Amino acid sequence: MISDTAKKKLREIFGKVSILDSTEDRIAYSYDGTPLLSSLPELIAIPASVDQLSQLMKLANEEKFSIVPRGSGSGLSGGSIPSENSVVLLMNRWDKVIELDKNNLTAWVEPGVITGKFQSFVESQGLFYPPDPGSSQICTLGGNVAENAGGLRGLKYGVTKNYVLGFEVVLPNGDVMRIGGKNMKDVAGYNLKDVLIGSEGTLGIFTKILLKLIPLPKASKTLLAFYDSIAGAAETVSAITAARISPAMLEFLDNPTIRAVEDFTHLGLDTNTGAILLVEVDGPRSAVEEDSAAIEAICRKSGAKSVRVARDEAESTKLKAARKSAFTALARIRPTTILEDATVPRSELTTMVNFINGTAKKHDIQIGTFGHAGDGNLHPTGLTDERDKAEIKRTEDAFEEIFRKAVDLGGTITGEHGVGLAKRKFLESLYDTPFIKLMRTTKEMLDPNFVLNPGKIISVSPRCEGALPKSREQIERITAKMDNPSEAYF
Amino acid sequence: MISDTAKKKLREIFGKVSILDSTEDRIAYSYDGTPLLSSLPELIAIPASVDQLSQLMKLANEEKFSIVPRGSGSGLSGGSIPSENSVVLLMNRWDKVIELDKNNLTAWVEPGVITGKFQSFVESQGLFYPPDPGSSQICTLGGNVAENAGGLRGLKYGVTKNYVLGFEVVLPNGDVMRIGGKNMKDVAGYNLKDVLIGSEGTLGIFTKILLKLIPLPKASKTLLAFYDSIAGAAETVSAITAARISPAMLEFLDNPTIRAVEDFTHLGLDTNTGAILLVEVDGPRSAVEEDSAAIEAICRKSGAKSVRVARDEAESTKLKAARKSAFTALARIRPTTILEDATVPRSELTTMVNFINGTAKKHDIQIGTFGHAGDGNLHPTGLTDERDKAEIKRTEDAFEEIFRKAVDLGGTITGEHGVGLAKRKFLESLYDTPFIKLMRTTKEMLDPNFVLNPGKIISVSPRCEGALPKSREQIERITAKMDNPSEAYF
Numbered sequence: 001m002i003s004d005t006a007k008k009k010l011r012e013i014f015g016k017v018s019i020l021d022s023t024e025d026r027i028a029y030s031y032d033g034t035p036l037l038s039s040l041p042e043l044i045a046i047p048a049s050v051d052q053l054s055q056l057m058k059l060a061n062e063e064k065f066s067i068v069p070r071g072s073g074s075g076l077s078g079g080s081i082p083s084e085n086s087v088v089l090l091m092n093r094w095d096k097v098i099e100l101d102k103n104n105l106t107a108w109v110e111p112g113v114i115t116g117k118f119q120s121f122v123e124s125q126g127l128f129y130p131p132d133p134g135s136s137q138i139c140t141l142g143g144n145v146a147e148n149a150g151g152l153r154g155l156k157y158g159v160t161k162n163y164v165l166g167f168e169v170v171l172p173n174g175d176v177m178r179i180g181g182k183n184m185k186d187v188a189g190y191n192l193k194d195v196l197i198g199s200e201g202t203l204g205i206f207t208k209i210l211l212k213l214i215p216l217p218k219a220s221k222t223l224l225a226f227y228d229s230i231a232g233a234a235e236t237v238s239a240i241t242a243a244r245i246s247p248a249m250l251e252f253l254d255n256p257t258i259r260a261v262e263d264f265t266h267l268g269l270d271t272n273t274g275a276i277l278l279v280e281v282d283g284p285r286s287a288v289e290e291d292s293a294a295i296e297a298i299c300r301k302s303g304a305k306s307v308r309v310a311r312d313e314a315e316s317t318k319l320k321a322a323r324k325s326a327f328t329a330l331a332r333i334r335p336t337t338i339l340e341d342a343t344v345p346r347s348e349l350t351t352m353v354n355f356i357n358g359t360a361k362k363h364d365i366q367i368g369t370f371g372h373a374g375d376g377n378l379h380p381t382g383l384t385d386e387r388d389k390a391e392i393k394r395t396e397d398a399f400e401e402i403f404r405k406a407v408d409l410g411g412t413i414t415g416e417h418g419v420g421l422a423k424r425k426f427l428e429s430l431y432d433t434p435f436i437k438l439m440r441t442t443k444e445m446l447d448p449n450f451v452l453n454p455g456k457i458i459s460v461s462p463r464c465e466g467a468l469p470k471s472r473e474q475i476e477r478i479t480a481k482m483d484n485p486s487e488a489y490f
Numbered sequence: 491m492i493s494d495t496a497k498k499k500l501r502e503i504f505g506k507v508s509i510l511d512s513t514e515d516r517i518a519y520s521y522d523g524t525p526l527l528s529s530l531p532e533l534i535a536i537p538a539s540v541d542q543l544s545q546l547m548k549l550a551n552e553e554k555f556s557i558v559p560r561g562s563g564s565g566l567s568g569g570s571i572p573s574e575n576s577v578v579l580l581m582n583r584w585d586k587v588i589e590l591d592k593n594n595l596t597a598w599v600e601p602g603v604i605t606g607k608f609q610s611f612v613e614s615q616g617l618f619y620p621p622d623p624g625s626s627q628i629c630t631l632g633g634n635v636a637e638n639a640g641g642l643r644g645l646k647y648g649v650t651k652n653y654v655l656g657f658e659v660v661l662p663n664g665d666v667m668r669i670g671g672k673n674m675k676d677v678a679g680y681n682l683k684d685v686l687i688g689s690e691g692t693l694g695i696f697t698k699i700l701l702k703l704i705p706l707p708k709a710s711k712t713l714l715a716f717y718d719s720i721a722g723a724a725e726t727v728s729a730i731t732a733a734r735i736s737p738a739m740l741e742f743l744d745n746p747t748i749r750a751v752e753d754f755t756h757l758g759l760d761t762n763t764g765a766i767l768l769v770e771v772d773g774p775r776s777a778v779e780e781d782s783a784a785i786e787a788i789c790r791k792s793g794a795k796s797v798r799v800a801r802d803e804a805e806s807t808k809l810k811a812a813r814k815s816a817f818t819a820l821a822r823i824r825p826t827t828i829l830e831d832a833t834v835p836r837s838e839l840t841t842m843v844n845f846i847n848g849t850a851k852k853h854d855i856q857i858g859t860f861g862h863a864g865d866g867n868l869h870p871t872g873l874t875d876e877r878d879k880a881e882i883k884r885t886e887d888a889f890e891e892i893f894r895k896a897v898d899l900g901g902t903i904t905g906e907h908g909v910g911l912a913k914r915k916f917l918e919s920l921y922d923t924p925f926i927k928l929m930r931t932t933k934e935m936l937d938p939n940f941v942l943n944p945g946k947i948i949s950v951s952p953r954c955e956g957a958l959p960k961s962r963e964q965i966e967r968i969t970a971k972m973d974n975p976s977e978a979y980f
Contacts, residue, residue, distance in 0.1 A: 103728060103837035126734060150675045159675060161684075162652065175924040182835035184865035185640045185649060185905035187688050189917055189947060190929045194651075194684035198677050215734030238593060244616060244705030286776035345672035347593035375674035415675035427679055434665040438936075439680045445935045446928075457679060 002042045002085050006063035010043065010087065013055045020044040029088045032073040032080045033135075034422055035336050036386055041068065041082035046090050050168070050176055050207050056087070057174035060451040068453050069201040071112060071143030074135045076339055077420030079147060079200045083454050089205065091142050097121065098208065104182045105213045106165060111142020111206045115149075128216040130157035133416070134327060142206050148198030150416030152323075155374030156246045159416065161197045163212045169196055169204035172447035180210060195442065200418045201453040203446045220248065220282035221292040222316035224308045225299035226273045230254065232303035233275040234350040237373050239298045240279075241346070245291050249280035250374030251323045254353065257330060257368040257381075261322050264329035269322060273305070277373060278323045280316075326370040330381045334366065336392075338382035340399060342406040343415030346376045355405050356380045363398040365391065377415035404430070419457045428458065492532045492575050496553035500533065500577065503545045510534040519578045522563040522570045523625075524912055525826050526876055531558065531572035536580050540658070540666055540697045546577070547664035550941035558943050559691040561602060561633030564625045566829055567910030569637060569690045573944050579695065581632055588698065590615065594672045595703045596655060601632020601696045605639075618706040620647035623906070624817060632696050638688030640906030642813075645864030646736045646772075649906065651687045653702045659686055659694035662937035670700060685932065690908050691943040693936045710738065710772035711782040712806035714798040715789035716763045720744065722793035723765040724840040727863050729788045730769075731836070735781050739770035740864030741813045744843065747820060747858040747871075751812050754819035759812060763795070767863060768813045770806075816860040820871045824856065826882075828872035830889060832896040833905030836866045845895050846870045853888040855881060867905035894920070909947045918948065 002010075011019050020026075021043050031038035042065070047053050060067050069089045070080040082088055094110035097118065101107070105127060109118065116136040122129050132151035133139055139149070145167070150159045166180020179193050180186065196204050227233045233252055240247065253261065253276045262269040269276070277299065281291040292309065299307045310316035331337040344352045353369055356378070360367035371379040380402060382395045403413045403426045413419070413426045428436055439458050443450070450460045492500075501509050510516075511533045521528035532555070537543050550557050559579045560570040572578055584600035587608065591597070595617060599608065606626040612619050622641035623629055629639070635657070640649045656670020669683050670676065686694050717723045723742055730737065743751065743766045752759040759766070767789065771781040782799065789797045800806035821827040834842045843859055846868070850857040861869040870892060872885045893903045893916050903909070903916045918926055929948055933940070940950045 101835075101837070103731070104835045105731065106835075148677050148681070150677075154675050158652075161681070162648070171924060171928075175927075177924040177928065178922055179925055181900050181902065182837075183833050183867075183900075183902050183905060184836070185644050185833055185862070185867045186902040187638050187640075187906055187908050188902045188904050188913075189909060189921070189925070190693075190932050191638070191651070191684050191688050192925070192928055192932065194681050198681050203680075215731070215736060218734065241593070241595065241705070244708065246705060283773070284777040284780055286780060287774040290774055290776060343673050343675055345591075345594045345596075346674070347591070347672075372675070377673075377675045410671050410673075412671065412673050412676040412678045414678050415673060416677055418677050419679060423678075431679070432668055434661060434667040435669055435679070435682070437665075438661075438667065438682055441935050442680050442682065445931050 002065045002087070003063055006059060006065055007043065009059055010045065010056070013052055013059065014045050014047065018046040018048065020046070029070065029073070030082060032070070032075045032078065034076055034078040034081065034420070035338050036392070037078045037081050037421055039082045041086045041088040044088045044090060046093065050170060053170040053205055053207065054174040054176055056089070057170060057172055057451065061173065061449050064449065066451050066454050069146070069205050071140035071146070072138050074139045075143065075147060075418065075420065077414065077418040077422040079418050079420035079453070079456055081421055091205070092140055094142070094207070100125065101182065105215070106182050107211045107213060109141050109209050109211060111140060111145070111209060113141045115139050115141055115144055122213055123216055126216050127213040129163065129211060129213055131160045131163055134324065141209060141211070145197055145206055145209055146199065146201045147418045150372070150377060152249045152251060152372065154372055154377065155250055156248045161194055164193070164197055164209060165212050166193065166210040167196070167206050168208040169206050171204050172452040182210065198418070200420060200456050202443060202456050203452065217282035219285040219288040220280055220316070221288050222310040222319045223279045223292060223295060223299070224319045224322065225277045225279070225304040226270060226306045227275045227277070227304055229274040230350055230353045233277045233373065236277055236299050236302040236304070237346060237349065239302055240295060243294055243298060245281070245294060247279050247291070247295070247374060248282040249278060251278040251371070252276070252373035253323065253326060253370040254368060256366070257326050257370045260329040260333055260368060261325055264332060265321060265325055267318065267322055276322070278319060280320070323370070327381070330368045330383060334383040334385055336384045336386040338384065338395060338399070340380050340382070340402070341371070341377060341415045341417045342380060342402050342411065342413065343377045344406050344409045344411035346374070348409040348411065349373060349376060352378060352406065352409060352411070356402055359398045359401050363394040365395050365398055367398070375415070376411065421456060424457060424459065492555040492577070493553055496549060496555055497533065499549055500535065500546070503542050503549065504535050504537065508536040508538065510536070519560065519563070520572060522560070522565050522568065524566050524568040524571065524910070525828050526882070527568045527571050527911055529572045531576045531578040534578045534580060536583065540660060543660040543695055543697065544664040544666055546579070547660060547662055547941065551663065551939050554939065556941050556944050559636070559695050561630035561636070562628050564629045565633065565637060565908065565910065567904065567908040567912040569908050569910035569943070569946055571911055581695070582630055584632070584697070587611065591672065596672050597701045597703060599631055599699050599701060601630060601635070601699060603631045605629050605631055605634055612703055613706055616706050617703040619653065619701060619703055621650045621653055624814065631699060631701070635687055635696055635699055636689065636691045637908045640862070640867060642739045642741060642862065644862055644867065645740055646738045651684055654683070654687055654699060655702050656683065656700040657686070657696050658698040659696050661694050662942040672700065688908070690910060690946050692933060692946050693942065707772035709775040709778040710770055710806070711778050712800040712809045713769045713782060713785060713789070714809045714812065715767045715769070715794040716760060716796045717765045717767070717794055719764040720843045721840055723767045723863065726767055726789050726792040726794070727836060727839065729792055730785060733784055733788060735771070735784060737769050737785070737864060738772040739768060741768040741861070742766070742863035743813065743816060743860045744858060746856070747816050747860045750819040750823055750858060751815055754822060755811060755815055757808065757812055766812070768809060770810070813860070817871070820858045820873060824873040824875055826874045826876040828874065828885060828889070830870050830872070830892070831861070831867060831905045831907045832870060832892050832901060832903065833867045834896050834899045834901035836864070838899040838901065839863060839866060842868060842896065842899060842901070846892055849888045849891050853884040855885050855888055857888070865905070866901065911946060914947065914949060
């Protein structure tokens with residue numbers, strides 16, 4: 001419980017209207033994009049200044065409550081699920097682009113700016129912000145930085161961290177730190193910037209972010225290639241690499257995903273297709289023509305039954321829609337969708353996809369797989385129903401095997417979604433002891449009282465073991481009690 | 491002094507022939523590429539295994555001596571200058587390329603591999619390792635990772651850290667940690683990899699490094715543009731950016747540097763030229779032709795007196811030689827060459843170069859400036875004589891003003907050379923208190939007894955203040971005593 005003194009002080013810091021504590025609000029912020037996990041916060045705070053955040057951190061250390069920062073809540077690893085005694089911090093109203101510097105190709109943004117809106121804005125200025133997470137239309141740049149979000153253009157352009165030049169951050173002790181700048185090279189001191197990036201809201205709260213932009217490619221072209229089997233698609237990926245071409249996107253859908261997508265989009269995809277590759281090349285116009293012709297030939301040589309090349313922007317958007325709708329399309333099939341991101345070295349693509357399919361069969365569950373073939377970042381997606389405990393158990397068992405296999409193949413348990421709560425146990429069981437130990441001391445160094453998003457990434461026992469997520473059932477019990485607000489909810 | 495017990499144990503760990511302690515050897519490893527700094531180590535160790543390194547770290551913690559890792563010793567910020575009671579660790583015999591994985595475009599290397607040799611090797615396989623520090627023919631990959639080396643291709647391709655996927659590292663407590671892998675996306679846990687990169691040998695010793703490669707560009711073209719003044723060159727840089735072209739190199743030489751280079755190379759450069767820009771574009775053949783034609787036009791429009799376009803590889807190599815010989819050419823003018831790397835946002839290039847020239851004049855010293863115009867990474871190079879104390883003082887005063895100005899312009903005190911000993915005082919005086927504090931706690935977290943390269947980047951007072959570098963004079967006194975080996979040298 002957050003003490004009454006602390007609550008009073010919180011209202012003094014933020015003002016009464018910026019602290020929410022109604023049951024409706026608490027429920028609204030009890031979950032994020034991650035299935036199966038939820039937990040009620042005690043309060044929700046809407047900060048208006050860096051100084052308020054600094055005061056909040058200090059108060060949390062004094063009064064021993066925890067703070068869970070939140071952007072759009074679209075995360076898929078439980079990174080913004082409230083912990084015990086927590087205040088959820090809503091950063092999504094910090095949504096201004098503060099500066100666009102066309103000479104240095106940089107932008108200062110607030111953390112609540114929607115990624116897709118920012119992309120469109122800079123593209124209208126002839127500039128390009130390549131990181132492109134699947135949730136770009138709803139997620140925030142601050143969330144992307146906190147999770148080091150990946151996306152569709154990782155192969156050629158890298159991920160979010162490659163575009164973060166600096167930031168202002170409020171540290172768990174309340175210190176406000178500015179780090180980085182508009183320099184394309186900077187080795188002055190330890191690179192603490194890149195530890196905070198991807199720290200999943202556990203080491204600091206970003207208040208301003210300096211992003212690197214690049215010139216917008218002059219042209220692009222999209223192809224869709226259809227294969228009888230995964231093997232042909234994987235062979236194409238290798239052959240494209242061997243031909244020294246770096247596509248902007250090299251995406252993959254398996255048969256269950258293709259069927260779901262066709263059912264949802266009516267794009268006219270052949271539902272007997274074993275696998276589809278979506279390839280986009282971009283760059284100077286002549287290079288784009290050269291590369292797309294070469295890729296078309298490679299696809300056919302590697303066994304593609306057919307290849308569709310977009311004739312124009314409109315058709316390209318339509319072809320990309322097939323890939324981009326994969327998650328939504330799969331989510332329509334069953335009530336609960338568990339979207340994972342087991343990732344392997346590119347050479348292990350076929351082995352991994354075959355293993356996923358075998359594991360789904362073995363445990364009698366449904367998994368559709370799609371993802372970023374070019375960088376080995378797969379999204380095996382479990383289609384299940386959280387009310388069916390037995391099936392959920394089988395699904396969890398299957399994913400445990402999948403993560404173990406990914407690590408055995410030299411891969412990782414998460415390519416772009418983060419560890420959060422959802423994969424904490426895998427991180428702690430699958431990785432090297434010195435690495436885990438050092439992660440723990442890093443957290444302790446920056447946040448000795450575990451006030452900031454405790455229990456995410458690594459356990460912070462014993463103090464925060466109670467902060468394990470509660471089941472949705474608990475929320476339902478709470479919801480049922482809503483007519484009787486005088487009762488204590490926890 | 492390292493105790494006799496410790497020395498005995500060191501000989502047990504490494505074997506007698508792998509511990510050097512003659513005065514000649516100690517002098518040979520008392521300095522690196524940095525002028526004005528040197529200090530004698532007590533011993534030099536040549537490790538043969540990871541286990542030896544782990545034992546060494548543990549012994550250093552027990553016996554309280556320090557360890558200074560060293561590659562080729564080509565660093566320019568004093569990062570491998572021995573500290574008090576130190577053992578210099580020679581990593582340059584670890585020079586094997588362990589694996590080249592053409593499917594995943596990765597290579598496992600040992601830290602002592604020479605960067606230029608590695609570049610040539612992967613290029614012979616159709617692959618590309620872009621980081622290209624000026625010292626590529628002599629520096630090691632391990633040194634590059636420790637310093638997060640930059641180089642000539644930073645603008646388009648980034649720096650060393652963008653190509654390090656993982657490593658095996660011996661931590662200051664003797665733990666051996668493996669981190670990273672062949673995954674192009676990996677967000678499993680805190681990004682501690684990128685803190686170790688660029689930690690200048692103060693947080694760990696790399697024993698194996700996994701590098702990312704990319705396909706070798708199919709073509710490239712080199713241009714040299716001659717201007718009356720810096721302003722025209724700077725305008726060209728802005729116009730190239732505005733035209734959405736990302737050259738692989740965009741390098742700059744000022745008039746004092748041009749004169750020195752011409753005197754050294756006899757390339758036929760007009761020594762009345764105010765500034766030269768060297769531009770290289772690479773990529774698919776058609777794009778290279780398109781971009782180089784566009785850049786030539788931009789150069790002329792921005793006031794270039796003339797533009798030389800290389801007709802072939804041989805001429806391109808010759809043009810690049812002008813830029814690559816800058817340091818050597820300048821170093822011939824006076825006995826002592828202080829090569830710095832004040833870096834500013836690209837838009838501040840003209841302001842910074844003019845300030846450097848003004849400051850040189852004000853303090854009556856000689857500075858030639860060249861560097862990476864595309865990423866604002868300048869190399870003002872002080873030409874002086876360490877025997878002339880008054881001139882050295884004026885040079886140091888001038889550089890202090892130059893670093894302050896760089897920081898005032900939103901720049902940094904070091905773009906690619908590192909802080910080491912040479913810029914420690916600037917780091918501590920010019921940056922934010924929370925950032926400095928956090929750097930210090932990071933060092934303490936990983937190396938509580940300050941055994942690994944103490945005193946570099948940040949002071950570790952009071953224990954290691956005595957580890958300040960000693961002057962070259964001291965070495966000379968020692969050298970003079972070499973005929974009388976029975977005397978104690980320290």
